[in-house]
Amino acid sequence: MWYEESVFYQIYPLGFCGAPFHNDGVPKDRIRKIIGWIPHMKRLGVNALYLGPIFESGTHGYDTSDYRKTDCRLGTEEDFKEVFSELRKNGIKIVLDGVFNHCGRGFMPFRDVLEKRESSPYLGWFSRIDFGGNTNYNDGFYYEGWEGTHDLVKLNLRNEDVVGYIFESIREWVEKFDIDGLRLDVAYCLDEDFIRRLRSFTNSLKPDFLLVGEMLHGDYNRLMNDGMLNSVTNYECYKGLYSSFNSMNLFEINHSLMRQFGPEPWTLYKGRHLFNFADNHDVTRIASILREPRHLPLLYAILFGMPGVPCIYYGSEWGALGEKSMGDPALRPSFDAPVWCDLCDTVSRLAEAKRGSEALNYGGFRSVLLTNRQCIFERKSENERVLVAVNADDVPYTAHFDAGCGRAVDMITGAPHDFGGGSELPPYSAAFWKTER
Numbered sequence: 001m002w003y004e005e006s007v008f009y010q011i012y013p014l015g016f017c018g019a020p021f022h023n024d025g026v027p028k029d030r031i032r033k034i035i036g037w038i039p040h041m042k043r044l045g046v047n048a049l050y051l052g053p054i055f056e057s058g059t060h061g062y063d064t065s066d067y068r069k070t071d072c073r074l075g076t077e078e079d080f081k082e083v084f085s086e087l088r089k090n091g092i093k094i095v096l097d098g099v100f101n102h103c104g105r106g107f108m109p110f111r112d113v114l115e116k117r118e119s120s121p122y123l124g125w126f127s128r129i130d131f132g133g134n135t136n137y138n139d140g141f142y143y144e145g146w147e148g149t150h151d152l153v154k155l156n157l158r159n160e161d162v163v164g165y166i167f168e169s170i171r172e173w174v175e176k177f178d179i180d181g182l183r184l185d186v187a188y189c190l191d192e193d194f195i196r197r198l199r200s201f202t203n204s205l206k207p208d209f210l211l212v213g214e215m216l217h218g219d220y221n222r223l224m225n226d227g228m229l230n231s232v233t234n235y236e237c238y239k240g241l242y243s244s245f246n247s248m249n250l251f252e253i254n255h256s257l258m259r260q261f262g263p264e265p266w267t268l269y270k271g272r273h274l275f276n277f278a279d280n281h282d283v284t285r286i287a288s289i290l291r292e293p294r295h296l297p298l299l300y301a302i303l304f305g306m307p308g309v310p311c312i313y314y315g316s317e318w319g320a321l322g323e324k325s326m327g328d329p330a331l332r333p334s335f336d337a338p339v340w341c342d343l344c345d346t347v348s349r350l351a352e353a354k355r356g357s358e359a360l361n362y363g364g365f366r367s368v369l370l371t372n373r374q375c376i377f378e379r380k381s382e383n384e385r386v387l388v389a390v391n392a393d394d395v396p397y398t399a400h401f402d403a404g405c406g407r408a409v410d411m412i413t414g415a416p417h418d419f420g421g422g423s424e425l426p427p428y429s430a431a432f433w434k435t436e437r
Helices: 030-044 077-089 108-119 160-177 192-205 235-246 251-261 293-305 342-355 358-362
Strands: 008-011 048-051 055-057 064-070 093-098 102-104 149-154 181-184 210-213 275-277 309-313 364-370 374-380 385-391 397-399 407-410 416-418 423-425 429-435
Touching: 008 030, 030 077, 030 342, 064 077, 064 160, 077 093, 077 160, 093 160, 160 192, 192 210, 235 251, 235 275, 235 293, 251 364, 251 374, 293 342, 293 374, 293 385, 293 429, 309 342, 342 358, 358 374, 358 385, 374 397, 385 423, 423 429
Parallel strands: 008 048, 008 309, 048 093, 064 102, 093 181, 181 210, 275 309
Antiparallel strands: 055 064, 102 149, 364 374, 374 385, 385 429, 397 423, 407 416, 407 429
16 A cells, blocks of 8 residues: 555644634635645655645634635635645645544534524534533533533534535545545544444545544554554654653663564554654654754654654654644744755655665564664565664664674665674664665
8 A cells, every 4th residue: 555655744734824723714825835845845755745634613623614615724625726736746645634523613513503402403413412411611501522622522423414424525525635545533532333434435435545543542453454444643652762762761662663563473563554753733842852952863763764654744854843831833833934954864865765665664573682772673574674773872882783694785874884893883873774685
């Protein structure tokens, strides 16, 4: 599947385009800004774009008010068609946010319930409506909101009319915009039967249609399997990546990767391609988390070298800062133009290596050498073998291990490498050694 050999770029469009937080109802073609960033994405080695909410909403995009109308703050349907056409011309696939667990209070069926109460034909569209209760909006009835947030009205995904509305909306998105997949917001909350039906439906639209689910914890196999989601967000390794460097304990990320992909028969996700990331629109920027800035390119080396599909959050490729404690807008800014720097060069080389490597795309995982500050792991497929090596220390390290061959080429720099007499890793360095067969 195309997804398995991809490098993703994530854009949160309302923030990226500088749209007002509250929908002012004023149409403006801000989404065309993405066209100007396509050369930057291509230079990075990106071949897929995960684009956050684009449909009409009241504020942040996850409070959808109309699933069949693009948000006026971003542009018209024609504006989006032009942007998506340019992305496709440049070989970039398009994955949109699918927000199906809940809608906004401005969603027409919910407004009908507010107006007509017990006589509304849409009562069954929403979860746990109780006219004997109330909410903080003093609506005169209770309804379930996402995690107690009544701005986000929980949809009843067991209602056939709701399912039909969502599926027909997706059909429109595919027919109008030719999208290649969906990232399902709060997938861990979704009805499992709905996900099964969604997988069958989207497969009927496009056999290689991608479904990635947002999962924060638990066994990913609950939703990621041949009948449900293709992939899920790998929050376990997200935490393991930054924590391993900040605590100078690379055993942590190695433990997670062994648990998920190691050679043992009990490995959880062998053969699956999890959606890996260093940060996103919901968490503190990685450059604001790491205590040692020189660890940043090393973290990205592990991100691109480990099993799964890497995703870069816009701006983080040049080390943009952003603290979750400052609120979501701090994580979702508008940049006037992309920046290019040494970190971007590193990410670009990592992306080129990953996209062109059978082992990095499909190979198994085996830990070869591990200390608190150094790690070497193997990615091996039928026709290729790559050793990913990282030294997080501020002094050189000479690694002694059985490489299984004498020589290799570093896929990041193109430099030859000789394993004889030990392999020296400079301070704060990473290598992708493609070994001789």
